[in-house]
Amino acid sequence: MTSSESAPTVPEYDVVIVGGGMAGLTAALVLGRARRRVMVLDAGAPRNSPAGHVHGFPTRDGMPPAELLKLARDEVRGYGVEVTEATVAAVEPNGTVRTGDGREFRGRQLILATGIRDVLPDIEGLRSRWGRDVLQCPYCHGYETADKILAVLGTEETSIQQAQLVRTFSADVVLVLHADISLRDEDAHGLAAMGIRVLAGKVAELSIENDALAGLVLAGGRTVPCEALFLEPAAEMDKGLTEHLEVDDDGCIVTDELGRTSRERIWAVGNATDPSAQVVAVAGDAYRLAVVVNAKLLEEDLGRAVESAGANPLEGMVEAAALREAV
Ligand SMILES: Cc1cc2nc3c(=O)[nH]c(=O)nc-3n(C[C@H](O)[C@H](O)[C@H](O)COP(=O)(O)OP(=O)(O)OC[C@H]3O[C@@H](n4cnc5c(N)ncnc54)[C@H](O)[C@@H]3O)c2cc1C
Structure with missing residues (x-):
């Protein structure tokens, strides 16, 4: 039985994010602060790593890219987000991800923020x-x-x-x-x-x-x-990441304006969807996406709460109030 066929289990995380560049870490920051359980899986090779400095990012202009991301990683960890060094080799249609060394991760929602590779x-x-x-x-x-x-x-x-x-x-x-x-x-x-x-x-x-x-x-x-x-390099993404998703002519992930991909529960943001976006732009897009993903989680939470409260959710509250009065 493959992982995609196995019986559904409760995901360990609310959101798994593949890619810990500025897009992935911004989404992680927003979701961590929204008190969601978040796992970031990151291969540690952001696109701008060959450059000595990041420019055009207010308050951080001229900072080495690695230093900027270290600050962002430290921040998200402060909100309980887990950041793990791992290269995801495959994304299943149901959103389960498998790393190159055989580990599996599943969240209620999956965000792909892997960036692209420049083909020179x-x-x-x-x-x-x-x-x-x-x-x-x-x-x-x-x-x-x-x-x-x-x-x-x-x-x-x-x-x-x-x-x-x-x-x-x-x-x-x-x-x-x-x-x-x-x-x-x-x-x-x-x-x-x-x-x-x-x-x-x-x-x-x-x-x-x-x-x-x-x-x-x-x-x-x-x-x-x-x-x-x-020069203008061509873009490239790992096929294992996009195999079950709609991609454009450059191989980048196609999303709607909210960041939704062609698969339920799988979202994408950053250079993985738009290679022309700069650091501050992917951060902005990722913030917006995180809000949308959190709204989706909330919608599910609400549905579950209503379902488990049964036909008359007020009953329990009335009983509790009566008990308090009696005491
Ligand atoms: C040479 C160069 C210089 C640049 N300089 C600037 C600049 O000064 N200012 C600016 O605003 N923009 C600059 N850019 C653009 C900038 O690099 C991008 O805007 C930014 O990196 C996009 O962020 P991202 O999070 O989408 O992707 P990335 O920063 O590329 O981050 C993606 C992360 O996902 C990880 N990843 C990829 N595949 C996997 C996988 N299968 N499993 C797990 N993790 C994975 C990568 O290792 C990486 O850590 C530059 C680009 C280049 C090429």
Whole structure:
């Protein structure tokens, strides 16, 4: 008998949360403070861990990502939330989760907040610079690259908009058409008008000097000088997590506006549903989701209370009042 077929038992937790990044921990904080029994299962590899600092999070701007999450973990533990290091390998249709080392967890509700993995272009030397001088989000790290020589890796049509955005940080920007992107006349005109150079050529490797990006080496051998490179990575999620859920073209979990997935009792939030959301945005979404999930629990609690109170719940209260008076 598989776990999904086994007889239903009372779940140990009100809510199991898979993923202890800012989305998962914000949901855990709200639910812990609502006095729910919460288990967070976390593999400990948040998406922004290669970056030295988190930006754009009020009061925490510039803090190392690991430090921010440690603060959040300490806070949720203060409200009785359990945080366990574990990698979930499978999510059953009924919401039971199984870890890679064979443990099973079940909550009355399940929240998936696993984030995504960035799939980087296969360019020699690029991976080791990710989050340092190879960057994805101009809002997160553009300010730190101000007035430097900047490049944008043209991998798809949206790279054109990324180049325009990057241009607000420096007057020296080059868009390198690494993939075959057809520039419309108006795009070419707009880029030229903003002073963004456009160069066609496949990037073969990164040139690194003194532990810093110095240029992009094109397939023909030419080096294009640059001090920071922006690109838009593809997203990837573990199939075991999403096997029984509806996903979009990027493999991210599809939810309604409340965070409900295609399965009863399974919810999703954060980059797992929207890879473009920054830390403060996923925290906001997770807060809202936690309120919705708690409302769902409350609805069930109410149903159970009414059922077990029987036909006339006032009877017991009248008896108790009469007893008090007699005493
Ligand atoms: C290089 C880089 C720099 C960035 N810098 C910034 C910045 O400065 N400011 C900003 O606002 N945003 C920044 N971002 C975006 C930021 O990383 C995301 O907004 C944020 O991480 C999303 O939070 P999340 O909780 O959804 O996912 P994550 O932070 O990725 O957390 C998900 C957690 O779930 C865990 N997990 C995954 N799979 C499993 C599993 N199967 N079982 C158990 N646990 C699992 C992961 O290990 C991780 O701990 C940056 C992104 C990148 C790539």
